[in-house]
Amino acid sequence: xxxxxxxxxxxxxxxxxxxxxxxxxxxxxxxxxxxxxxxxxxxxxxxxxxxxxxxxxxxxxxxxxxxxxxxxxxxxxxxxxxxxxxxxxxxxxxxxxxxxxxxxxxxxxxxxxxxxxxxxxxxxxxxxxxxxxxxxxxxxxxxxxxxxxxxxxxxxxxxxxxxxxxxxxxxxxxxxxxxxxxxxxxxxxxxxxxxxxxxxxxxxxxxxxxxxxxxxxxxxxxxxxxxxxxxxxxxxxxxxxxxxxxxxxxxxxxxxxxxxxxxxxxxxxxxxxxxxxxxxxxxxxxxxxxxxxxxxxxxxxxxxxxxxxxxxxxxxxxxxxxxxxxxxxxxxxxxxxxxxxxxxxxxxxxxxxxxxxxxxxx
Amino acid sequence: xxxxxxxxxxxxxxxxxxxxxxxxxxxxxxxxxxxxxxxxxxxxxxxxxxxxxxxxxxxxxxxxxxxxxxxxxxxxxxxxxxxxxxxxxxxxxxxxxxxxxxxxxxxxxxxxxxxxxxxxxxxxxxxxxxxxxxxxxxxxxxxxxxxx
Numbered sequence: 001x002x003x004x005x006x007x008x009x010x011x012x013x014x015x016x017x018x019x020x021x022x023x024x025x026x027x028x029x030x031x032x033x034x035x036x037x038x039x040x041x042x043x044x045x046x047x048x049x050x051x052x053x054x055x056x057x058x059x060x061x062x063x064x065x066x067x068x069x070x071x072x073x074x075x076x077x078x079x080x081x082x083x084x085x086x087x088x089x090x091x092x093x094x095x096x097x098x099x100x101x102x103x104x105x106x107x108x109x110x111x112x113x114x115x116x117x118x119x120x121x122x123x124x125x126x127x128x129x130x131x132x133x134x135x136x137x138x139x140x141x142x143x144x145x146x147x148x149x150x151x152x153x154x155x156x157x158x159x160x161x162x163x164x165x166x167x168x169x170x171x172x173x174x175x176x177x178x179x180x181x182x183x184x185x186x187x188x189x190x191x192x193x194x195x196x197x198x199x200x201x202x203x204x205x206x207x208x209x210x211x212x213x214x215x216x217x218x219x220x221x222x223x224x225x226x227x228x229x230x231x232x233x234x235x236x237x238x239x240x241x242x243x244x245x246x247x248x249x250x251x252x253x254x255x256x257x258x259x260x261x262x263x264x265x266x267x268x269x270x271x272x273x274x275x276x277x278x279x280x281x282x283x284x285x286x287x288x289x290x291x292x293x294x295x296x297x298x299x300x301x302x303x304x305x306x307x308x309x310x311x312x313x314x315x316x317x318x319x320x321x322x323x324x325x326x327x328x329x330x331x332x333x334x335x336x337x338x339x340x341x342x343x344x345x346x347x348x349x350x351x352x353x354x355x356x357x358x359x360x361x362x
Numbered sequence: 363x364x365x366x367x368x369x370x371x372x373x374x375x376x377x378x379x380x381x382x383x384x385x386x387x388x389x390x391x392x393x394x395x396x397x398x399x400x401x402x403x404x405x406x407x408x409x410x411x412x413x414x415x416x417x418x419x420x421x422x423x424x425x426x427x428x429x430x431x432x433x434x435x436x437x438x439x440x441x442x443x444x445x446x447x448x449x450x451x452x453x454x455x456x457x458x459x460x461x462x463x464x465x466x467x468x469x470x471x472x473x474x475x476x477x478x479x480x481x482x483x484x485x486x487x488x489x490x491x492x493x494x495x496x497x498x499x500x501x502x503x504x505x506x507x508x509x510x
Contacts, residue, residue, distance in 0.1 A: 055411065055427035056447065088407035088429055088444070093414045093421045100487055102494045110501060118497040146492035156417050170419030177412065177422045191415055192422035199424055233378070234411055234427065240442060243371070246378030247409065247429055248446025254417065277413045279425055 023068050037061035046251075046280025047071055051322060052078025053181070053200040055250050055279050072202075072322045079323050092235045092244055096254050096277070098153050101230035103283075106157050108223050108258055114154035119229060120144075157226040158256050158273060167258065167271040187314055194296055194317060195289075199278050201320030203285045209310045210288035213295045218308025220294045222274060225258035229281050253278050255286040259294050264302030272301060292316060376463055376476055377456075381445040383479045385452035391475045395458050401440065402433040404450035436461035 067073035103119025263269035274294025276286035441461030
């Protein structure tokens with residue numbers, strides 16, 4: 001228990017004033033603009049949008065600036081802002097098969113329709129610090145090379161495997177998905193609810209869960225069937241008009257794993273799938289999401305529960321949210337004076353009793 | 363198939379184009395708005411974006427996006443807008459244009475605004491697609507042994 005304590009108003013006010021000054025830092029150094037953060041720290045902006053669960057790059061950039069670069073604090077600010085917005089509706093499901101891809105790779109097929117497109121990736125860089133970037137007045141790099149492009153949709157790799165019946169299919173549906181921002185999450189959760197929780201979950205946590213499956217805690221033998229990044233249109237049915245229109249476009253990262261599966265009591269041997277879809281260019285998160293999704297599907301696929309953390313729905317879903325986790329973790333720093341007084345009394349009494357017993361025994 | 367992969371009507375196409383356009387560019391192309399009666403003042407809200415499990419399966423909630431909507435009347439024509447982001451002027455301007463594009467001045471606004479936005483969007487997309495194409499891997503196989 002913690003109790004309301006009065007007092008400290010002036011200390012709090014002064015602490016906030018100092019925070020504002022520290023946030024700005026040395027006024028002799030130019031201030032960062034929202035546009036600069038959005039453009040030059042784009043991957044931080046993407047992470048805040050994904051975990052804040054609100055696609056708005058300007059707001060995410062503002063949150064990063066206000067939070068002094070603490071991304072979990074920035075996610076918290078976005079979540080808080082989000083609660084002030086009226087819900088205007090739900091979009092039509094986005095069609096990732098129609099994505100304008102800037103990156104698309106497959107680890108399962110070398111030659112595939114649409115090809116292996118690397119996009120603006122860190123892969124194959126040497127991870128050596130580039131001290132040229134430390135110099136002021138950097139000349140903008142020249143525009144990247146171009147090549148003739150086809151404007152056809154890039155087909156999903158899993159659709160190719162589907163043709164031979166070698167992989168489990170995902171049948172198109174129209175069911176209204178559960179929404180954990182509207183109704184508190186209840187377990188067991190269906191796959192749609194799990195995916196919502198994972199896509200907004202903490203990247204570090206989801207990464208570690210995925211990594212644990214690779215190291216043997218609930219191994220799922222995943223290949224990256226396909227990883228794609230690009231822009232998709234978002235359409236919504238407009239009630240006043242009676243038809244759907246595009247209301248915008250968002251960048252997303254999608255990962256589909258293809259998992260070896262030797263069959264179970266209920267399913268024939270075939271490849272199974274794990275799915276990751278995350279706002280922005282968020283490749284690590286999307287791959288991790290697809291591994292964790294697959295690990296959590298043990299029940300529906302008739303696999304054994306081997307007690308691995310990544311198979312444990314409650315463990316994964318209830319600990320993935322970094323705003324919830326931070327709230328509970330950090331509340332223990334708030335005044336607990338009364339609790340602690342009670343603890344103190346208890347330990348004093350137990351200690352006195354223990355000492356008395358010891359003396360009597362001697 | 364989803365609704366938006368079906369062929370679109372001209373109005374669906376222009377509403378999408380106006381929604382996706384950069385707000386500042388739209389303001390440049392159509393700086394002056396004719397008198398209009400506001401039916402629903404520009405309102406900022408959130409739309410839940412849905413994805414599909416496995417890209418093709420059951421819908422799930424991916425996360426929200428900010429959207430601003432507006433409805434108004436220009437003369438006897440009602441214009442609507444749902445546009446990404448929080449820019450109220452963008453929503454208002456898009457709604458006015460939605461009304462104007464239904465009227466007898468449509469051809470003029472099509473030329474002045476839609477054609478320009480369409481061309482710029484196509485160019486922007488093509489540029490990114492061309493940069494992506496330049497990063498496509500061309501595999502080559504080393505010849506080992508020889509058949510001759």
